[in-house]
Amino acid sequence: MADDCCRWLANEMAEPNVLRNNAAADKSGQSASALTREQDLIARVQRGQNELFYELVRPYERRVYAAALAILRNESDAEDVAQEAMLKALANIRQFRAEARFSTWLIQITVNEALMRRRRERTVVMEGIDDRRDEETDYTPRDFADWREIPSEALERKEIRQKLAEALASLDRKYREVFVLRDVEQLNIQETAEALGISVASVKTRLLRARLMLRDLLAAGWGQGWFSRLPFEKGSKPW
Amino acid sequence: MVNERVNCEQVWRDISNYIEGDVDTALRTAMDEHFGTCPRCKSVLQGTRNVIRLYSDERMIELPAGFDRRLERLLAQRARPRASRWLTWEAWLVPVAAMALIAGGMWLMNSRTAVQQVKSEHANAGQNIPPDLAVVVAPGTKVFHVPGCSFIHDKDNLRKLTAKEALKEGFTPCPRCLKKYLETTAVVYALPGTQVSSDADEDEAARSDTSHRDEVRGRD
Secondary structure, eight states: OOOHHHHHHHHHHSSSOHHHHHHHHHHTTTTTHHHHHHHHHHHHTTTTGGGGGGHHHHHHHHHHHHHHHHHHHHHHHHHHHHHHHHHHHHHHHHGOOSSSOOOHHHHHHHHHHHHHHHHHHHHGGGGOOHHHHHHHSSOOOOOOOOOOOGGGGGGSSSHHHHHHHHHHHHHHHHHHHHIIIISSSSHHHHHHHHHTOOOOOHHHHHHHHHHHHHHHHHHHHHHTTTTTSSTTTTTTOOO | OOOOOHHHHHHHHHHHHHHHHHHOOOHHHHHHHHHHHOHHHHHHHHHHHHHHHTSSSSGGOOTTTTTHHHHHHHEEEEEOOEEEEESSSGGGHHHHHHHHHHHHHHHOOOOOHHHOOOTTTTTOOOOOOOOOOEEEOTTTTTTEOOOOOOOSGGGGGGEEEEHHHHHHHHHHETTTGGGGHHHHHHHHOOOOOOOOOHHHHHHHHHHHHHHHHHHHHHOO
């Protein structure tokens, strides 16, 4: 079953054309030399040098953990699943094809593992019932203050990271998962839909709502002083 | 080409697709124009981009303490080639100990069997009995005899076997017909100051041996 899953992922990942993958690699900030080094590591692990596997996955360990956490909402479970996903990727590394993006393959294995665990443990019950009506109605933004870009240095501050994480955690499961896979994990719309087993249209609708809701949550956070002491403190709101 | 106009609600509906680059040219142009004139929608656009930029930053992901160390250790354990498991001397401790236990157990079992072979407290295992010597045992007894021995009780149900087999099964030699092999008996009962006539015994043993061989030959 697990092998079937990974074979499916490998086949799916082999489909997209190389141009899109290169573009994705550029978008994720992966330089050409880093990509070459990754391909070299993959080939060596596929030839049996398993001791190099941690070096191969290390750049993605945060994203793997974040994907598991978005689905399970429990740090301990997320770490377990991240480890299981890594082991499964190692066991199935020969099924990975070079044309695919390794990080995406790894994330999709993780999402699959996390979804399986959630189904097994029925944690979905704790988060209430998904209401399809949300998706069918338009979301109206609440805050229209002038915008300025929040400098990325803001993320150096732990309390800001914590507030942003809390805002994300407050979203309903269906919005949080889509947002994390697309905007945190950098999967594309199609990959996000396949990983979660939902339609592309649902991904787009949920992504729109997730982004707008987070924008409103952060705008409200501005009013509560989340971003005080930042360079634009005396200016207008960043939203 | 006349650009179609869009209102705020339409912009909000498609703003995510706009950021994705997933709108057709006409809609993109119309939305661009709208953003140029509508500060509210521009605020929504820029705020949404802010959200995406902040959350896509890896610093947003905080790993639990020790996560990478635990993962590295787990992968190192799994990555270790199976053959190398036997390259350290510690790895051999368990199998060597197991083999030693088995060997010791077998030795003990053999020792116990040897002790238990002698079934009678008066029995003597005898010495130098030819292993191939044909002997008989009667059911329910503890003694083996040379065929034809007059001290066999149940002569109708005799079982033939060799002396070696009889000894192995725990039978002891008959003190009469196999007397010549029970030399130690004479030593045990020799009192201090007395002399055991070994010559006489040897003569008798020789005679007995000859007669036994004749008896065996006769039965064969």
